[in-house]
Amino acid sequence: MSDSAANSEPDHPFLSVRDIHKSYGGLKAIDGVDLDIQSGEIVALVGDNGAGKSTLIKMLCGALRPDGGELRLRGVPIEFASPKDATDSGIETVHQSLGLVDTLTVPENVFLGREETFRVFGLFRQLDRAKMRSETRGLLERFGISVPTLNEPVIKLSGGQRQTIAISRLLLSEPSLLIMDEPMAALGVDEGRRVMELVSSLRDKGIAILMISHNLEHVFQIADRVVVLKNGRLVGAKRTGDTTRESVVAMITLGTA
Numbered sequence: 001m002s003d004s005a006a007n008s009e010p011d012h013p014f015l016s017v018r019d020i021h022k023s024y025g026g027l028k029a030i031d032g033v034d035l036d037i038q039s040g041e042i043v044a045l046v047g048d049n050g051a052g053k054s055t056l057i058k059m060l061c062g063a064l065r066p067d068g069g070e071l072r073l074r075g076v077p078i079e080f081a082s083p084k085d086a087t088d089s090g091i092e093t094v095h096q097s098l099g100l101v102d103t104l105t106v107p108e109n110v111f112l113g114r115e116e117t118f119r120v121f122g123l124f125r126q127l128d129r130a131k132m133r134s135e136t137r138g139l140l141e142r143f144g145i146s147v148p149t150l151n152e153p154v155i156k157l158s159g160g161q162r163q164t165i166a167i168s169r170l171l172l173s174e175p176s177l178l179i180m181d182e183p184m185a186a187l188g189v190d191e192g193r194r195v196m197e198l199v200s201s202l203r204d205k206g207i208a209i210l211m212i213s214h215n216l217e218h219v220f221q222i223a224d225r226v227v228v229l230k231n232g233r234l235v236g237a238k239r240t241g242d243t244t245r246e247s248v249v250a251m252i253t254l255g256t257a
């Protein structure tokens with residue numbers, strides 16, 4: 001545990017964003033946004049194209065430096081100079097591209113960039129395939145995930161299975177916050193439901209989830225809160241139990257809470 005984590009106070013949100021700003025030239029893509037994400041809650045981030053959703057999550061995962069404002073982790077101010085800083089702080093992100101390599105198998109994808117190796121005769125480094133396979137199997141079991149085979153390249157898996165693998169590989173590092181860009185987009189009804197079940201089970205394990213979604217049906221099925229952006233500004237943040245799809249649509253289109 002780092003010093004800042006040891007000093008942090010448990011009753012603070014896992015992540016707090018205060019008055020964060022980002023401009024591209026003269027365009028204010030994010031213009032003074034506040035956001036709190038608690039451990040064990042699913043927050044949906046919604047808004048029209050160009051509202052600033054991607055810009056906001058890029059600042060939270062260390063891919064983009066804010067022009068101003070503050071990030072706090074469990075109450076402690078923090079700055080991310082790179083995506084590695086964010087992952088070191090327990091924030092993992094599933095981008096829309098998923099970051100999988102089509103030609104590699106499930107274990108090879110899960111361990112991509114952190115391959116398990118062993119030394120042969122104390123000399124050569126060899127990939128420990130058996131260990132990667134058994135750890136992958138354990139990881140998938142722990143999260144109740146089934147895939148038809150671990151031996152085939154992931155290109156042979158369905159969209160939902162690929163999304164699941166993209167999420168599982170990030171769980172290896174036991175993140176505190178998982179950020180997802182449209183995790184259920186482009187999935188069929190059954191597959192979307194399975195991915196939603198996975199995301200709900202991660203919330204139930206205490207992971208904080210921030211999820212961009214265009215699908216308000218999904219948002220109302222699984223999110224605890226919904227945060228609406230328009231033109232880089234926060235329109236409002238509501239508990240899904242305290243609002244309706246109609247009023248969220250009004251927030252997205254009219255920009256009034």
Ligand SMILES: Nc1ncnc2c1ncn2[C@@H]1O[C@H](COP(=O)(O)OP(=O)(O)O)[C@@H](O)[C@H]1O
Pocket residue numbers: 024027029047048049050051052053054055056
């Ligand atoms: N790299 C960039 N350079 C210039 N403008 C950008 C860049 N990325 C995003 N924008 C602009 O910033 C605004 C917010 O974009 P974005 O965060 O991608 O919104 P969303 O993800 O909600 O669709 C838009 O007007 C977009 O055109």
Ligand SMILES: [Mg+2]
Pocket residue numbers: 053054055
């Ligand atoms: Mg976007």
